[in-house]
Amino acid sequence: MLDKSKINVGDTHSEVVVEDLKRTQIVQYAGASGDYNPLHSDEIFTTKVVGYPSVFAHGMLSMGLTGKMLTNYVGDASLKKFGVRFTNQVWPGDTLTSKATVMSIREENGETLVDLNIETTNQDDVTVITGSAVALAK
Amino acid sequence: MSKKDMPIEKSHIMMFARSIGDPNPIYYDEDHANDSDVGSIIAPPTFTQASAQFDPDYFLRPKIDGKGWFGSGKEPTGAKKEGSSSGGNGGGAAMGLHAEQHFEYHRPVRPGDILTPETKPGKTWEKDSKRAGKLKFSESVTEFRDQNGELVVTATGVGVQTEKPVEN
Numbered sequence: 001m002l003d004k005s006k007i008n009v010g011d012t013h014s015e016v017v018v019e020d021l022k023r024t025q026i027v028q029y030a031g032a033s034g035d036y037n038p039l040h041s042d043e044i045f046t047t048k049v050v051g052y053p054s055v056f057a058h059g060m061l062s063m064g065l066t067g068k069m070l071t072n073y074v075g076d077a078s079l080k081k082f083g084v085r086f087t088n089q090v091w092p093g094d095t096l097t098s099k100a101t102v103m104s105i106r107e108e109n110g111e112t113l114v115d116l117n118i119e120t121t122n123q124d125d126v127t128v129i130t131g132s133a134v135a136l137a138k
Numbered sequence: 139m140s141k142k143d144m145p146i147e148k149s150h151i152m153m154f155a156r157s158i159g160d161p162n163p164i165y166y167d168e169d170h171a172n173d174s175d176v177g178s179i180i181a182p183p184t185f186t187q188a189s190a191q192f193d194p195d196y197f198l199r200p201k202i203d204g205k206g207w208f209g210s211g212k213e214p215t216g217a218k219k220e221g222s223s224s225g226g227n228g229g230g231a232a233m234g235l236h237a238e239q240h241f242e243y244h245r246p247v248r249p250g251d252i253l254t255p256e257t258k259p260g261k262t263w264e265k266d267s268k269r270a271g272k273l274k275f276s277e278s279v280t281e282f283r284d285q286n287g288e289l290v291v292t293a294t295g296v297g298v299q300t301e302k303p304v305e306n
Contacts, residue, residue: 001175018159025159032150032157034191037198038209048214051303059236060187064158067183076164076246077176082183083240083294089304 001075002137004112007102013073014099017065017120021057021094029061057090066120066129069098074114074135084118084131095123105137112137144189144282146251151181154188181247184239186282186291189255235304237275238296244289253282253290260294271301 018025027041035058038045046055063084070082090096098120105114114137120129148166155165163170164180171179190196200207208217247253260277267273275298282291 025157028153028157032154033188034196035187035198036200036209042209044210044214045208049210053306060184060239061158063239064154064160064182064184068158068160068162071160071162071183076162076174077180079183079241079243081240081242083238085238086236089306 001078002073002114002135004105004114004137007105007114007137009102009104011102012099013069014097015069015072017069017096017098019095021090021092021096023055023092026055026057026061026092029058029064033058033060035060054092056092057094059086062086062090062096062120062129065096066098066118066131070100070116070118070133070135073100074116074133074137078136079133080113080136081134082118082131083133084129086128087130088122088126088128090122090128094128096120096128098129100133103132142189142193142255144186144192144253144255146181146247146249146253148179148249150188150191151179151185151249154185155182158182158184176246178248183241183243185247186241186253186255186280186293187239189253189280189282235298235300236295237298238294240294242292242294244291247282247290251290252285254284255280255282267300268305270304273301274299 030036030041039050040055040058043055046052066084067082070079101117103115103117105112114135116133116135118129118131118133119127121127152166155162160182164174164176165182168179208215257278257280260279262276265273275296277294277296280293281289284290
């Protein structure tokens with residue numbers, strides 16, 4: 001859990017959450033999540049029928065990868081809220097870096113809450129996720 | 139159990155954590171988890187998305203007999219041509235993308251929980267975009283309650299139907 005005596009507004013934490021994303025990991029996510037949309041695993045369908053250059057990651061895989069950075073920073077079972085917008089697709093071969101920035105630290109109903117801004121970018125510095133989170137601190 | 143109930147199992151949590159590349163032992167190592175402040179294995183923050191596994195009619199999973207599935211087989215799409223603009227060539231069904239996802243956590247999800255999801259439609263709106271034509275957004279709010287009726291996670295998803303594939 002974050003320690004309020006050790007964090008300040010403006011602090012950042014960032015991690016590379018996936019390097020050279022493999023199609024197989026996207027398939028793993030399909031199997032674990034149950035979302036078998038062929039857009040994520042069926043190159044023939046996705047390129048020939050729909051017209052994308054290749055399969056691409058589930059938005060929720062990008063969010064899951066981003067969540068790993070977040071829980072590594074704020075600790076286990078500390079999140080109160082986590083929300084994102086998917087601003088660009090994530091493709092096989094992408095390397096993603098997720099960053100959390102402390103926006104405010106506040107007291108509410110006897111709890112210390114930390115508001116975080118979230119951003120995940122790819123290797124070309126294109127933002128693929130923007131979002132926010134609220135975490136419990138001690 | 140209602141037909142869409144999600145029984146939380148530790149092996150499913152382990153597989154889900156692997157799929158998002160998260161080696162945190164709180165998601166699979168019982169000894170570590172039981173000795174931690176959290177006190178047990180818990181699920182990663184986005185795990186309730188896997189409730190799709192427990193919806194018998196989930197449209198993005200092939201039916202057991204494989205019939206009617208729009209992914210490729212002998213042909214690039216298994217969807218039958220019906221002369222309709224929506225889904226007639228299989229592309230229509232795949233034009234739905236995930237635009238936003240928001241979670242509110244009331245307590246951690248733990249193995250042994252049985253979560254009952256209840257989904258209500260939310261707002262809908264439209265927007266024009268240069269990259270994908272007309273965008274139709276629709277929101278849905280799912281409340282996951284546990285075996286005691288207590289709220290565990292509130293998940294708000296926003297889907298978008300694009301007029302054409304997003305230009306990159």
